[in-house]
Amino acid sequence: MSKQPKVPISAALASYRKPTLKTIAELSGLAVPTVSRALKDAPDINSETKKLVRKVATEIGYVPHPAGVRLRTGRTFVISLVLSTSNEMMTHAARLMAAMVKELRGTPYHLIITPFFPDEDPMTPVRYVVETGAADALILNETTPDDARVKYLLERGFPFATHGRSRYCEQHPYFDYDNLSFGRIAVEALVQKKRRFIWMLAPPPQHNYALNMIEGAKTACTNQGLTLYVSEAINSEQSIEEVTQKVTELLKNEPQLDAFICASTNAAIGVTAALEALGKTIGVDMDIVAKEAIPFLKLFRPRMLIMQEDVTAAGTWLCQAVLQAIEHPERAPLQNLEIPQFAELEKQL
Amino acid sequence: MSKQPKVPISAALASYRKPTLKTIAELSGLAVPTVSRALKDAPDINSETKKLVRKVATEIGYVPHPAGVRLRTGRTFVISLVLSTSNEMMTHAARLMAAMVKELRGTPYHLIITPFFPDEDPMTPVRYVVETGAADALILNETTPDDARVKYLLERGFPFATHGRSRYCEQHPYFDYDNLSFGRIAVEALVQKKRRFIWMLAPPPQHNYALNMIEGAKTACTNQGLTLYVSEAINSEQSIEEVTQKVTELLKNEPQLDAFICASTNAAIGVTAALEALGKTIGVDMDIVAKEAIPFLKLFRPRMLIMQEDVTAAGTWLCQAVLQAIEHPERAPLQNLEIPQFAELEKQL
DNA sequence: CATTTTTCCTAAAACGATTTAGATTAAATC
DNA sequence: GATTTAATCTAAATCGTTTTAGGAAAAATG
Structure with missing residues (x-):
């Protein structure tokens, strides 16, 4: 038959x-x-x-044939991850990508990296993708509080998700860490170690998560009757060498400092190099709280107080979110997720 | 007018x-x-x-419109970097990508990551790209001595370049490091430090560069009247934890060992963790020679002997090579490049 | 038996770009 | 002045897919 x-x-x-x-x-x-x-x-x-x-x-x-499909339907089966080419690309972004690639396995979707360069407008790559239809969805990284990219994508109704929040974040899927709590817990940990003069190496203040982190730490310091020291000039996105040099300088002028909060692996290594060059020992003369994406610092200096960011979870979640946004936009937007990963740090206290 | x-x-x-x-x-x-x-x-x-x-x-x-162009001409303006999703993706591949992205800036080309998974045939992604025309050129990583992917691409006449050599490497552009020399210099450095029992944590032996490295070290050992110890069971692609555990075990059985050669950052950290847990000090009780892509180990333990691989140069060069292969295939294939980067290690001696 | 409905398929157009072949006009040649 | 040649443009086809509209045959209805 x-x-x-x-x-x-x-x-x-x-x-x-x-x-x-x-x-x-x-x-x-x-x-x-x-x-x-x-x-x-x-x-x-x-x-x-x-x-x-x-x-x-x-x-x-x-x-x-993808070109045939794309020409006719506009679908590309590509997810674009927008990344800054600054040094962060080396570490946490690699984990993010690896998680996404794994998550997309078995689906018809591919991951493409859309870079943007520190010297160019962050809007450029986003506009490019939307206007040429180079991808079916975008994943943004390192949001700012008033992120023009997010605003633009919301206006255009283009599917996307962000790694980090902004003032528009109620309107779209995002994955973020509770940096307010990080700031607070970091200070509390240091206070418990009897530290009184805390310097924070935060990310540059245009990033939303920098503000949260600083606010959390500042509030905690105020509650403890302390002042939080923080300066844009020394930030967690600088290279190890730069941090080392600046912190060395800093310690000459501010010898009373006895604690650092570092928002990146690089910053923590840079600070360590500076301290040790001055003959100081972590956990004895000074304490360092640090946050990182790759579990490494604990091996580097075991006496550091470490918080892990689960970037792999972020990658997985963000992928699922945009796939949902592409294929079932009618469904209620995915729950905004927020994972505090401070159990480790709190255990160390 | x-x-x-x-x-x-x-x-x-x-x-x-x-x-x-x-x-x-x-x-x-x-x-x-x-x-x-x-x-x-x-x-x-x-x-x-x-x-x-x-x-x-x-x-x-x-x-x-890329889909229009692609449908008609077959051109995609995409360069595909084929990467294993194993842990190496975290470190050296990120640098490679960053360099490539920078190199492609200003050209109409985009970089796309084509992952392959340890449990699948490495041919799969390569065949996919060639057969669907998903990219205009491929860049392969971690070649094997008799690399089926290289053979296939040569037969098909598909533009590509490799990071690492194989038996077919005279027929196409490649970028590789002189690992034969690395093996030799590593041994010579350790001999000069009066070490006699050297264990090597090499990459898994299916990789071409593993063979070169081992051969270089073995020959040097023979010349010095020594034996090189090396085992597939402990290799440089394992995680830090795995290396630590296996080396700890190893040192129980082979207490005479007084030197390690590590082919990756992970391996060096893992070995360090194992040694230090046994109360041994690098540079005193033991010496370690290590090779890495990201300048990091020197900060981790300053007494390690480090060789840097210039992965950024590799990324830049490989990009230029495939662009040339795409746009001017008639020109003589680019010179095969080979950069020994041992000046640093030799200075340290 | 005539008519309507259902089932299942085809024809044609469209997405955006490029290529081949051909047409028109102007300029050059004898 | 007739013919060739060069310069410049257009028409039509094509790449592979999807969608809309419609058609033929079979089945159901009156």
């Missing part, structure tokens, strides 16, 4: 070319649109026909 | 849609193919016409 291919498949394979819908159509004696509709299980195609088409398709290894 | 647009541009912009060749054609009163040929500076188009077309194009911000 089952329908038969019109042309033997070996004949089609003899002169090799990448199979298209046309190939299947010729082999099965059907029209191209019929094949197309059969493959996507449309209701107006006979089930015997569908079976035949699917059989031929798998037999000759048919894969839809 | 200069030709004028037929329709005022404001009119076209009023109802916003992404401009195409058709938009330019309507505005300038020309046919679509004429516009296309004018934009690519074809010889049979009047220079006045070209001027007009170019003016209109920039004015309305025309950008060719």
